Amino acid sequence: MSEALITALLVGAIAASVPLMLAGLGELISERAGVLNVGLEGMMLMGAYGGFVVALATGSTWMGFVGGAVAGGLVSLVMVVLCVRWGLDQIVVGIGILLGAEGLTSLLHAAQFANTYPRLGKAAAPSIPWFSDIPVVGRVVFGEPYMVYVTLIAVFVAGWVLRKTPWGLAIRATGESPEAVDAAGVNVVLVRSLATLSAGVLAGLGGAYLSLVSSGNFIPLMTGGRGFMALVLAMLARGRPIWLALGALLFGFATALTTALQIFGIDIRPEIVNSLPFVVVLVVLTLFGRDDYLPSSLALPYVRGER
Amino acid sequence: MKPTDTKPPEMTDEHTVVSDGLAGGLSNAEDTPGISLGSSRMEKIRRSMLLTILPLVAAMVVGGLFLFALGRDPLAFYATMIHRAIISPSGLQETLIRMAPLLLISAGLIVAFSAGIWNLGGDGQFMLGAALVGGLAASSAEVMPRGLMLVLMLLIAGTLGAVWTIIPAVMKARYGINEIITTLMMSFIGVNLASLLVKVMFLDDRPGIQTPRTPVLDVADRLPTLFGTRVHSGVIIGVVAVVGVHLLMTRTSLGLRLKVLGANVKAAHHAGLGVSQLTIATFLLSGMFMGLAGGVEVLGVQGFVRADWNPSFGLVAVPLVFLARMNGWVTIAFVFLLSVLSIGGELATRDAGLPNQFGLLIVALVLLFMTVAEYFESRRLRGERTVWATMAVRFLSRGDAAGE
Numbered sequence: 119m120s121e122a123l124i125t126a127l128l129v130g131a132i133a134a135s136v137p138l139m140l141a142g143l144g145e146l147i148s149e150r151a152g153v154l155n156v157g158l159e160g161m162m163l164m165g166a167y168g169g170f171v172v173a174l175a176t177g178s179t180w181m182g183f184v185g186g187a188v189a190g191g192l193v194s195l196v197m198v199v200l201c202v203r204w205g206l207d208q209i210v211v212g213i214g215i216l217l218g219a220e221g222l223t224s225l226l227h228a229a230q231f232a233n234t235y236p237r238l239g240k241a242a243a244p245s246i247p248w249f250s251d252i253p254v255v256g257r258v259v260f261g262e263p264y265m266v267y268v269t270l271i272a273v274f275v276a277g278w279v280l281r282k283t284p285w286g287l288a289i290r291a292t293g294e295s296p297e298a299v300d301a302a303g304v305n306v307v308l309v310r311s312l313a314t315l316s317a318g319v320l321a322g323l324g325g326a327y328l329s330l331v332s333s334g335n336f337i338p339l340m341t342g343g344r345g346f347m348a349l350v351l352a353m354l355a356r357g358r359p360i361w362l363a364l365g366a367l368l369f370g371f372a373t374a375l376t377t378a379l380q381i382f383g384i385d386i387r388p389e390i391v392n393s394l395p396f397v398v399v400l401v402v403l404t405l406f407g408r409d410d411y412l413p414s415s416l417a418l419p420y421v422r423g424e425r
Numbered sequence: 426m427k428p429t430d431t432k433p434p435e436m437t438d439e440h441t442v443v444s445d446g447l448a449g450g451l452s453n454a455e456d457t458p459g460i461s462l463g464s465s466r467m468e469k470i471r472r473s474m475l476l477t478i479l480p481l482v483a484a485m486v487v488g489g490l491f492l493f494a495l496g497r498d499p500l501a502f503y504a505t506m507i508h509r510a511i512i513s514p515s516g517l518q519e520t521l522i523r524m525a526p527l528l529l530i531s532a533g534l535i536v537a538f539s540a541g542i543w544n545l546g547g548d549g550q551f552m553l554g555a556a557l558v559g560g561l562a563a564s565s566a567e568v569m570p571r572g573l574m575l576v577l578m579l580l581i582a583g584t585l586g587a588v589w590t591i592i593p594a595v596m597k598a599r600y601g602i603n604e605i606i607t608t609l610m611m612s613f614i615g616v617n618l619a620s621l622l623v624k625v626m627f628l629d630d631r632p633g634i635q636t637p638r639t640p641v642l643d644v645a646d647r648l649p650t651l652f653g654t655r656v657h658s659g660v661i662i663g664v665v666a667v668v669g670v671h672l673l674m675t676r677t678s679l680g681l682r683l684k685v686l687g688a689n690v691k692a693a694h695h696a697g698l699g700v701s702q703l704t705i706a707t708f709l710l711s712g713m714f715m716g717l718a719g720g721v722e723v724l725g726v727q728g729f730v731r732a733d734w735n736p737s738f739g740l741v742a743v744p745l746v747f748l749a750r751m752n753g754w755v756t757i758a759f760v761f762l763l764s765v766l767s768i769g770g771e772l773a774t775r776d777a778g779l780p781n782q783f784g785l786l787i788v789a790l791v792l793l794f795m796t797v798a799e800y801f802e803s804r805r806l807r808g809e810r811t812v813w814a815t816m817a818v819r820f821l822s823r824g825d826a827a828g829e
Contacts, residue, residue: 154605166738174732178489193622196793198794200793200797200800204797204800206796206797206800207796209543209545209743209744209747210743210744210747210748210792210796211793211796212579213740213741213743213744213792214744214788214789214792214793214796215793215794216789217740217741217785217786217788217789218785218789218790218793219789220782220785220786220789220790221782221784221785221786221787221789222491222786223784224780224782225491225495225779225782225783225786227780228779228780229495255794262471275501288536338780338782339782340427343613346609346613347613349609350609350610350613353603353605353606353607387624387625388616389618389620389621390618390621392613392617393613393614393617393618396610396611396613396614398615399610400592400607400610400611400614403596403602403607404592404596412603
């Protein structure tokens with residue numbers, strides 16, 4: 119293994135895992151509050167589109183990320199009103215959001231960019247005088263696009279908030295027993311609304327990462343199932359952001375490995391490599407899966423006085 | 426209208442007007458609980474028509490705004506859509522053909538949802554059934570009579586679909602592991618495996634084929650068509666499946682047991698039902714229909730499977746079946762509606778030079794508006810005011826208080 123290969127592999131793994139981490143983190147937070155967000159993929163797609171449009175207009179990647187977060191957040195407001203406030207079925211509304219986002223972004227893309235296919239410049243990365251020159255580590259650890267560091271910080275902050283703060287306690291309790299939370303005087307609808315909103319914002323950021331950093335342009339349906347992958351990862355992480363990040367890295371590594379092996383002429387089918395993490399997870403679940411953990415009020419709408 | 430009995434009459438009217446406007450303009454006659462409980466079958470049908478048609482109109486209006494903003498004529502677009510999907514004979518045939526896989530998938534979902542099991546892995550089960558049939562049909566047709574080949578292929582597709590649910594089924598039944606995660610994961614693996622089957626095992630390696638695909642099943646060997654049209658008998662299979670499942674759920678003891686399981690697992694345990702066996706049986710049955718849907722689509726329409734083909738029917742059917750409240754007849758009507766929207770949408774967007782995902786936007790809007798309409802309707806039936814009605818009443822009563 120040459121130095122260049124190792125660098126490419128690790129950089130690729132991180133690049134592929136960041137969108138999963140961001141969207142998965144959002145899903146994890148909303149799941150802990152008891153809201154199953156099947157529309158995650160749609161929120162990512164809107165984030166990818168919104169981020170691209172804003173970045174193109176302003177010329178700033180950071181503004182692009184803001185645009186992506188706003189777009190994802192706006193979509194999640196549909197979920198907030200229909201599922202959290204009105205208690206409608208989360209899976210049905212989620213799928214509606216997914217289909218709507220697929221249709222809307224494709225339509226807008228066709229209307230605006232179908233003939234021009236504009237591209238963005240390369241996302242900026244830090245250049246620290248001495249550290250960036252270290253072989254492999256310099257690029258992998260100190261030379262990533264800024265958003266990678268933001269994502270990692272977000273993972274740790276979310277983990278800390280969920281475990282150590284009153285907000286985190288409110289979120290976790292709302293996912294387990296909204297009745298008790300309500301009786302204790304905490305506003306269940308507010309907690310769930312904020313959790314759903316943060317899922318939308320984070321998924322929007324994850325989508326924006328795809329269009330702003332990974333590819334530099336917007337392609338219809340470019341999320342390619344990553345939202346569902348993030349959803350599965352969030353469920354498997356058992357509510358722990360760190361586990362989610364590790365899971366996302368595993369997936370990112372599998373993706374990067376396929377590309378790297380193909381460059382070196384080893385023809386391994388991407389289908390096999392892409393399935394492998396899931397196969398591993400299923401085997402692990404089959405062998406040890408006796409203590410499956412999900413919030414007990416997940417996907418159940420809370421209506422005061424019912425049940 | 427009990428909750429408003431103490432209120433002055435004009436407020437009751439306010440409530441009726443506002444909530445009716447939102448819930449779908451239902452007749453005033455039903456506003457009294459006594460009458461609405463005893464409402465006739467016709468009344469029920471009329472109400473559900475309204476709950477379908479109003480969201481549909483709302484979705485088309487919103488979709489029309491998008492079309493207008495893009496400089497297309499919405500009325501012309503919808504006229505083309507309806508003409509291409511229902512009025513023109515070839516379009517109507519396409520619509521009916523599209524119904525076949527959707528009906529079978531819906532049948533699989535009705536079973537699962539009634540038993541409280543979220544089988545969201547339909548795409549994987551569908552694609553595996555399709556890929557195996559795509560790979561085997563053409564070569565089997567050479568060695569056996571057509572009828573035998575078709576039956577054998579459908580059996581294989583159904584079996585594979587069912588087999589693909591075994592892992593989630595056992596995990597749910599034995600360890601209580603949430604089936605949403607496991608079916609989604611199995612779906613990813615299934616779609617990848619199907620693509621692998623097409624690219625490696627069943628590849629049609631004659632020169633000149635751009636995208637990897639399986640050998641083509643001769644048109645003469647496909648599912649028999651009906652009455653000289655292009656509509657294949659898979660549509661009949663689909664209708665029979667949905668009706669059969671509906672009767673199973675409403676008329677048999679197995680159906681009742683599954684419904685108890687879906688309503689309350691603990692109650693099912695206490696009633697002495699074999700929860701594990703029922704769960705596994707539900708998964709197998711559900712997966713069988715999904716696989717069958719893939720087989721029917723290949724044997725009836727496609728004739729082969731391309732490596733990049735994945736229509737994702739499974740996901741669209743989920744909200745549909747849920748909105749139909751697992752009722753077979755309503756599901757058939759909704760599947761027809763969805764087919765009209767998707768076939769008409771595909772053809773009309775092509776004419777208008779728009780991406781065909783625009784159809785998805787309309788479908789999504791219909792689904793969301795239907796959910797919302799259901800919500801207002803259920804609130805109305807419970808005699809609750811809508812948010813707006815409550816605000817209106819508050820506003821009015823404040824005025825009264827000031828007046829007095």
